[in-house]
Amino acid sequence: MAAAETNNMxxxxxxxxxxxxxxxxxxxxxxxxxxxxxxxVDHKKIGLMYxxxxxFFFAFAGFLAIALRTxxxxxxxxxxxADTYNKYFTLHGAMxxxxxxxxxxxxxxxxxxxxxxxxAKDVAFPRLNLASFYIYVIGAIFTFISLAxxxxxxxxxxxxxxxxxxxxxxxxxxxxxxxxxFSSILTGTNFITTIHKLRAPGITWDKLPLxxxxxxxxxxxxxxxxxxxxxTILLLAMENIMDIGIFDPAKGGDPVLYQHFFxxxxxxxxxxxIVPGFGIISEVISTFSKKTVFGYWAIxxxxxxxxxxxxxxxxxxxxxxxxxxxATTVFSFLTFLVGIPTGIKIFNWIATLYKGSIDMKTPMLYxxxxxxxFSIGGFTGIMLGALSVDIHLHDTYYVVAHFHxxxxxxxxxxxxxxxxxxxxxxxxKMYNETQGKIAAILVFIGFNMxxxxxxxxxxxxxxxxxxxYIDQFQPFHQTSTIGSYILGVAFLLILYYLVMxxxxxxxxxxxxxxxxxxxxxSTSPPDFHNFAxxxxxxxxxxxxxxxxxxFQLGLAVEHNxxxxxxxxETEETEKA
Amino acid sequence: xxNHSASHPAHVQHHFVDSDQQFESAKMGMWVFLVNxxxxxxxxxxxxxVFRAWYPDLFSQxxxxxxxVWGGVNTVVLIGSSLTVAMAIRSAQKNQIxxxxxxxxxxxxxxxxxxxxxxxxxxxxxxxxxAPGMFWNPTPEVLAELSxxxxxxxxxxxxxxxxxxGLHVLVGIGLMIWLYIRAGKGHFxxxxxTPVEITGLYxxxxxxxxxxxxxxxxxxx
Numbered sequence: 035m036a037a038a039e040t041n042n043m044x045x046x047x048x049x050x051x052x053x054x055x056x057x058x059x060x061x062x063x064x065x066x067x068x069x070x071x072x073x074x075v076d077h078k079k080i081g082l083m084y085x086x087x088x089x090f091f092f093a094f095a096g097f098l099a100i101a102l103r104t105x106x107x108x109x110x111x112x113x114x115x116a117d118t119y120n121k122y123f124t125l126h127g128a129m130x131x132x133x134x135x136x137x138x139x140x141x142x143x144x145x146x147x148x149x150x151x152x153x154a155k156d157v158a159f160p161r162l163n164l165a166s167f168y169i170y171v172i173g174a175i176f177t178f179i180s181l182a183x184x185x186x187x188x189x190x191x192x193x194x195x196x197x198x199x200x201x202x203x204x205x206x207x208x209x210x211x212x213x214x215x216f217s218s219i220l221t222g223t224n225f226i227t228t229i230h231k232l233r234a235p236g237i238t239w240d241k242l243p244l245x246x247x248x249x250x251x252x253x254x255x256x257x258x259x260x261x262x263x264x265x266t267i268l269l270l271a272m273e274n275i276m277d278i279g280i281f282d283p284a285k286g287g288d289p290v291l292y293q294h295f296f297x298x299x300x301x302x303x304x305x306x307x308i309v310p311g312f313g314i315i316s317e318v319i320s321t322f323s324k325k326t327v328f329g330y331w332a333i334x335x336x337x338x339x340x341x342x343x344x345x346x347x348x349x350x351x352x353x354x355x356x357x358x359x360x361a362t363t364v365f366s367f368l369t370f371l372v373g374i375p376t377g378i379k380i381f382n383w384i385a386t387l388y389k390g391s392i393d394m395k396t397p398m399l400y401x402x403x404x405x406x407x408f409s410i411g412g413f414t415g416i417m418l419g420a421l422s423v424d425i426h427l428h429d430t431y432y433v434v435a436h437f438h439x440x441x442x443x444x445x446x447x448x449x450x451x452x453x454x455x456x457x458x459x460x461x462x463k464m465y466n467e468t469q470g471k472i473a474a475i476l477v478f479i480g481f482n483m484x485x486x487x488x489x490x491x492x493x494x495x496x497x498x499x500x501x502x503y504i505d506q507f508q509p510f511h512q513t514s515t516i517g518s519y520i521l522g523v524a525f526l527l528i529l530y531y532l533v534m535x536x537x538x539x540x541x542x543x544x545x546x547x548x549x550x551x552x553x554x555x556s557t558s559p560p561d562f563h564n565f566a567x568x569x570x571x572x573x574x575x576x577x578x579x580x581x582x583x584x585f586q587l588g589l590a591v592e593h594n595x596x597x598x599x600x601x602x603e604t605e606e607t608e609k610a
Numbered sequence: 611x612x613n614h615s616a617s618h619p620a621h622v623q624h625h626f627v628d629s630d631q632q633f634e635s636a637k638m639g640m641w642v643f644l645v646n647x648x649x650x651x652x653x654x655x656x657x658x659x660v661f662r663a664w665y666p667d668l669f670s671q672x673x674x675x676x677x678x679v680w681g682g683v684n685t686v687v688l689i690g691s692s693l694t695v696a697m698a699i700r701s702a703q704k705n706q707i708x709x710x711x712x713x714x715x716x717x718x719x720x721x722x723x724x725x726x727x728x729x730x731x732x733x734x735x736x737x738x739x740x741a742p743g744m745f746w747n748p749t750p751e752v753l754a755e756l757s758x759x760x761x762x763x764x765x766x767x768x769x770x771x772x773x774x775x776g777l778h779v780l781v782g783i784g785l786m787i788w789l790y791i792r793a794g795k796g797h798f799x800x801x802x803x804t805p806v807e808i809t810g811l812y813x814x815x816x817x818x819x820x821x822x823x824x825x826x827x828x829x830x831x
Contacts, residue, residue, distance in 0.1 A: 155625035158635040223642045231635040232625070261646045265653030269770065276743035278766030280657055285743075286760050291660055295653060563624075 046235055048570045049590040050583050053544040057557035060462065064562040075160035078560065080167050081146030082460065085453075087170065088138050089529075095129035096525065098122045103484075103518040106511045109502050116501045120187035123499060127190030128207065132214055133174060135445055136303065139310035140256070141166070141221050143452045144249050146460055148225060150553035150560065151243045153234025153569035158227040159220075166220035169213055176210030189499065191296060194289045198273045198282040205274045212267040215260045218306070222256030225249055234552075235589070236571035243551055243575040244333050248313025251337035255302045255309070255344065263299035266292070290355050297348035305344040307441060309337055311448030312379055315401055318455050319383050321549040322398035323390025326576045329382035336375035343372045353424050362421060369419035376412055380405065395547070396470035400451035403478050407443025411436060414489065429499075432492025435485045443481060450477070450528070457532070458542030462559040465535040469527060476524035483517025548582075551575050555586050621802045633804050640808040644815050647778075651819055654771050658826065661767060665760055672756060672764040673830045675740060677731060681828040684727050685820065691720035692817040695786075695810045702803035707793055710806065714790045717813070721783045728776055735765075742769040771823055778816045785809045 061078050065071070071079055102122050105112045114122065149157055157163050180186055186203040188196040192211075197204050229242070229250050242250075270292070272278045279285035281292035312333075320327045327333060349357060349365030383405065392398065414436040417423050427433060458464055487510035492498075496507050503511065545554040552575065556565050567588030573580050619629060626632040662669045694717045701709030739747040746762040758764075789806055792798065798806060 157625075159639055160623075160625065162639075219643075219646055223639055223646070226642050227635050227639040230638055231631060257642055257646055258649055261650035262653050265650050265774075268774075269653070269657070272743070272766075272770065276745070278743040278770065279760075279763050280661075280766055286763050288660075291657070295656070 044235070046570055047590045048587040050586050051555075051565070051567045051569075051588040052583075052586055053555055053557045055543055055557075056541070057462075057559070057561065059561060060557060060559040061562045062462070062559050073164075075156070075164050076562065077145050077149050077157050077160065077163060078460070078564075080163050081142055081144075083167055084137055084145060084170070085142040087167075087174070088134055088142050091129050091133040091174070092138075093525075095126050095134060096522065098126040098129075100518055100522055102126065103515040105501075106503075107515050109505065109508065117187065119501045120499075121185040124187050124189055125181070125185065128177070128186075128211070130441075131190055131303070131307075132211055133170075133177075135307040135441055136218055137170060137221075138307075138445065138449050139314065139452065140225070140249060140252055140306070141170075141217070143314070143449070143456060144225065144252075144310060145221070147456060147553055148246065148249055149228060149232070150556065150564050151246055151551065151575075152228065152232055152237060153552055153565065153571065154228060154232040155563045155565075157224045158232055159224050162220050163224055166217040166224070169217040169220070173210045173214030173217065176213060177207050180204070180206035180210065191300070192267075192270060193296075194270070194273070194281040194287070194292045195283060197270060198285075200274050200277075205271055208267045208271050208274070212264055212271065215264045215267070218256050219260045219264075222253035222260070225253040226257065229253075234569045234571060237552075240330075241571055241574050242334070243313075244316035244327060244330070244337075245310075245313035247334040248309050248311075248316070248337045251341040252306055252309045252313075254338075255306050255341050258345070259299045259302040259306070262295065263303075266295040266299065269295075290352070290357065293352050293355055294348070297351045298345075301348040301351065302341075302344045304437075304441070305340055307445045308448075309340060311404070311445045312337060314448045314452035314455070315383060315404055317551060318397045318401050318451050319386050320576045320578075321455070321547050321551065322393045322395060322401070323387055324393070324548070324578050325386060325390035326574070326578060327382070328385035328388070329378075330574070330576070332378050333382050336378045339375040340372060343368060343375070347372055350419055350424075353421060354428050366419055366421050370416060373412065373416050380409060380412075393547075395454075396465075396467060396474055397451045397455040397547075399471055399474045400447050400454065403474065404444060404447045404451065407439055407447060407478075407481065411439030411441075411443050415440065427492060429497055430492035431488040431496045431498055434498045435488035435492060438485045438488075443485075447477070450474075455547070456553075457535070458546050459553060459556075459558050459560065461536060461539075462542050463535045463539030464542045464546065465539060466531045469531040473524050473527040473531070476520060476527065480517050480520030480522075480524050484514050484521060485517070487511075487513045487517075550578055550580075550582070550585050552585070619801065621797075629801065633807075636804045636808055637811070640811050644811060647815055647819075651771075651774070654767070654774065655822070655826075658767055658771070661763060665758070665763075668758040668760055668764055670831050671758055672761055672768075673828060675735070675738075675752070675756060676768075676828045677734075678828050680727050680731055681824050684724050685824045687720050687724050687727070688817045688820050691717045691724070692814055694720065695813045699803070699806055699810045702793075702798050702806045703800055705800040707796070707798065710798065710803075711790060711793050714786050714793065718783055718786050718790070721779055721786070725776065725779060725783075728772065740765055742766050768827055771827065775816070775819055775823060778819070782809070782813050782816055785812070 061076055065074060065076070071083070074080065101114065102119065105114050105119055145157070145163065149155065180203045183202040183206060186197075186201065186207050188204060192204070192208060197208070229246060233242075269278070269280055273281050273285070273287070277285050279287045281287040281289060283289055316327055316333055347365060347369045349361055350369045353362050353366075414432070418427055418433060418436055454465065454470060491507045491510040494507070496503060496510070542558040544556065544558050546558075547554070550573070552569060552571065555569065565588065570587045570589055572587065573584055622629050622632050626635070694713045698710050698713035698717065701707075701713055735741070738752050739749050740752060741747065742765060743762070746765070748756065748761075786809065789809055792805070
């Protein structure tokens with residue numbers, strides 16, 4: 035095959051590969067049995083294994099949340115004592131952050147979708163990808179060992195000196211989080227390399243799906259921030275095991291130093307959680323508006339801007355911890371700054387909707403829920419970033435409500451949008467659309483009922499993490515508790531119809547949403563190698579004004595004279 | 611690109627188009643990992659900076675307990691091993707497998723010398739009761755020179771920094787033994803030496819970190 039090269043352009047012989055609507059060979063039929071799954075290096079199966087683990091931990095930590103809300107039904111001791119209460123909220127926080135939110139979108143959905151959106155057969159380092167999953171499992175085992183040692187009640191932030199008293203439970207869980215960090219690091223390293231080196235012919239940086247840009251920004255944060263958590267947690271473990279005296283004031287150390295170290299990771303970590311959610315929103319909003327994304331570069335680069343500024347704002351967690359007034363002012367200013375790229379995204383998404391042909395399928399419903407909830411979460415974050423306001427609101431339920439609006443109303447809703455969006459591709463089955471919409475509405479109602487009252491009682495002075503409260507807060511707590519039950523029911527409904535779709539859902543077409551994105555140009559579920567051909571991309575991922583056949587091109591490798599051949603020019607992809 | 615389906619050598623994994631793409635990916639992955647490592651040690655350096663800014667006297671006093679001569683010898687040893695690992699890569703590129711194995715062997719030997727010297731340094735300090743954390747129990751002679759009440763914190767940082775670095779040296783030794791065995795089985799040639807190249811990158815970083823640790827811990831007065 036002649037490949038004439040002129041300047042930066044390569045001429046490739048391509049032909050159209052229309053995905054089969056009834057694939058006989060898919061990644062699900064290719065390797066079978068438990069052992070084949072456990073040793074697989076296929077990014078799609080690893081993604082599904084992550085998804086199942088994340089769902090398990092979400093159910094576990096969600097159950098703890100329901101128990102906490104039930105205990106708070108009345109001020110007095112209800113059914114768990116104060117110590118157990120402390121352990122439950124610590125475990126709820128630690129599991130939701132480290133085992134659910136951080137791996138949820140990148141490691142579960144991202145693993146599945148990223149190589150497909152790049153037209154690659156797998157991530158750059160498939161074995162490391164599998165290793166990252168097992169590291170995650172080992173981290174989980176350590177956490178459960180900690181529970182066997184009477185658990186831990188330090189709060190998920192492991193602040194010293196609560197966490198430096200030499201408790202065996204704390205040692206195990208911190209080692210668990212230390213190990214878990216490596217799983218995140220490996221995922222990030224893998225994604226960065228894959229995006230740079232494994233893009234299919236024609237996918238230049240300006241043709242990358244916005245989901246890829248978001249995962250790229252996320253991976254950068256994972257790579258730069260997670261090692262700092264690792265060393266922090268290692269020092270904390272050594273503090274417990276050997277009393278080395280860096281963080282514990284009783285041993286000569288400094289607890290504020292610990293907070294600096296911890297938030298240097300943990301603030302960027304909230305962007306590890308939310309930025310991939312932004313990626314999903316961009317994909318879904320374009321697909322269900324049948325329209326090019328408005329402001330492609332603005333959305334793409336704002337992800338990187340968030341990743342960058344996100345590293346400079348950690349001090350806003352410590353306004354009341356005794357850091358200098360100058361530092362506090364600077365951190366407050368930088369915190370406001372991070373609202374700008376986030377606002378840019380929201381406005382571009384709204385502009386994408388404008389004059390689009392909007393199709394209110396379940397994923398799109400979640401996008402609207404996201405826009406509503408995340409905006410509330412974002413604005414209340416700006417309020418908490420304001421110094422004088424924060425002195426009043428610090429460590430109240432207002433903060434609790436704020437981060438649930440961004441983490442659950444943002445990340446988790448985006449995860450649900452992505453899960454419903456890619457479910458037909460991942461499983462090859464359609465879920466029940468009506469039940470999906472009912473569940474989405476229930477989630478919306480339950481969520482707001484749970485967390486809106488928390489803003490009010492927080493502003494009125496209800497401190498977070500308290501086991502008891504004064505009577506004036508009881509109506510808010512009770513509304514919140516009822517809301518959490520509605521949320522619980524909604525999640526059970528989602529679990530029910532997703533499981534039912536696996537058992538007797540109808541066969542999904544290869545592209546049920548008529549998306550132009552590359553991952554939809556494969557069969558449902560995809561082939562073991564994602565595509566039976568090498569995809570060639572000549573259009574942007576959101577070019578809905580161009581015909582579908584231009585999005586289904588692949589290298590015509592055998593030049594045997596059969597089939598219809600086109601010649602296309604693509605920019606040389608970055609190689610060598 | 612045009613004839614990639616015709617040439618797919620055994621060492622190229624199925625998801626790569628060609629050998630070059632695999633090599634480039636592995637190298638880039640390693641660089642990203644090294645960034646990780648720098649941030650990981652960065653936390654320790656940060657703790658060092660903070661405590662040194664708070665207790666400058668402590669640091670200049672405690673550094674006198676460290677043996678400059680052996681620290682210096684170890685620095686030379688590690689820099690030497692960086693040279694030999696670079697020569698190992700060069701040998702692989704020129705398809706000189708014997709040279710590759712010899713250079714790997716010298717690198718392993720130098721790394722072991724480093725660890726042995728480090729062992730004697732630790733052993734000497736522990737003997738004097740200069741131990742980390744709860745084992746801190748210096749002899750009266752040491753206490754006479756090292757009267758600072760927070761002296762244990764300096765050595766907490768010292769043991770963490772050199773300990774984590776030593777762990778990296780041990781991992782490097784393990785990797786190079788693995789390379790040595792694979793080289794013996796004829797796995798490497800001028801077409802394929804990716805593991806040698808990226809282990810070399812790793813080894814240079816381990817060396818580089820020591821080059822910062824040595825003056826910061828031993829040479830302050």
